[in-house]
Amino acid sequence: MNSLGNLRHIVALVVVVVLGIGVYFLATRVDFFAGPTARISELEEEVTRIEVELLEPLNRLNAVVLDERVFMSEEFQELQDQSVPLDAPALERSNPFAPF
Secondary structure, X not given: OHHHHHHHHHHHHHHHXXXXXXXXXXXXXXXHHHHHHHHHHHHHHHHHXXXXXXXXXXXXXXXXXXXXXXXXXXXXXXXXXXXXXOOOXXXXXOOOOOXX
């Protein structure tokens, strides 16, 4: 029983030492606490870039004014629908693992 108690003490001491070393290495890392703030600035830059890429063209599209008289013109009314109906795709196969 005494050796079992000593073994528990040794294991507990090893666990405490390993945890202490881990905390020390985490606390002494320079980028441990600076990492999240750097990531926030990266995200802000990414949001700004996306705003420039997406919102500016959308704003230009919103500024476009269509002359609705085009749709009422005789030429537009004479346009014919040239679309061709598509066959429904085959959605199932008898053996899905068979080669095509």
